[in-house]
Amino acid sequence: MQRPMTRPGNHVMKSYEVYADMLFRIALVHLGSREDAEEATQDTFIKLMEKAPPFKDDEHQKAWLIRVITNHCNNLLGRGWRKRVVRLEGAMPVTTDSPEDLAILQLVLAMPVKYRTVIHLYYYEDYPVQEISKILQISESAVKMRLQRGRQLLKLELEGAESQ
Known part of the structure; x- marks a missing residue:
């Protein structure tokens, strides 16, 4: 009913x-x-x-x-x-005046969802690792690992863009 x-x-x-x-x-x-x-x-x-x-x-x-x-x-x-x-x-989910910020945001959006989600919650919504862990129902170490790997992906992409 x-x-x-x-x-x-x-x-x-x-x-x-x-x-x-x-x-x-x-x-x-x-x-x-x-x-x-x-x-x-x-x-x-x-x-x-x-x-x-x-x-x-x-x-x-x-x-x-x-x-x-x-x-x-x-x-x-x-x-x-x-x-x-x-x-x-x-x-684009947010507007930005800076071309550098826009480039980083585009790289974040191109990432796999599991990295994109933690990076967005951590950097754009200002959530600490402990809260992200609770929200996504994963361990704090998993959040930290996804942040680390996401940062590595961003770094590789940014270095590749600079060399072109």
Whole structure:
């Protein structure tokens, strides 16, 4: 039996106002498409309304939302039709005035998802390793290793770009 649709409570609207931009950026980094990121963000808030889990505090809610959108993006990426989609150039999650920052951001977006996710959460969302570990439900050492390998990939790409 389905629950009747009700208007979202003030807590959901407040959550949307506070977290929507951050969740959209995370989805955009994962999916590379503005439309897919908007849909994933919307689906995350629908899940918040449907599940209405109790949260200890704002940080607990924020971590829950990030975990939900990350899992949703991973599910979308695993679907067969998604693998055949061609990404559009110019779909950038953040704007920057610096050509150097833009070049680094493009390199981050081209990385494999497991490195791109931890780098985005660490450098763009300012999460410490311990929080990333909880959000992604992986060990702290796995987060550190992915950060290290992601940095190595970026360094190799930047050195390759400088030599050209």
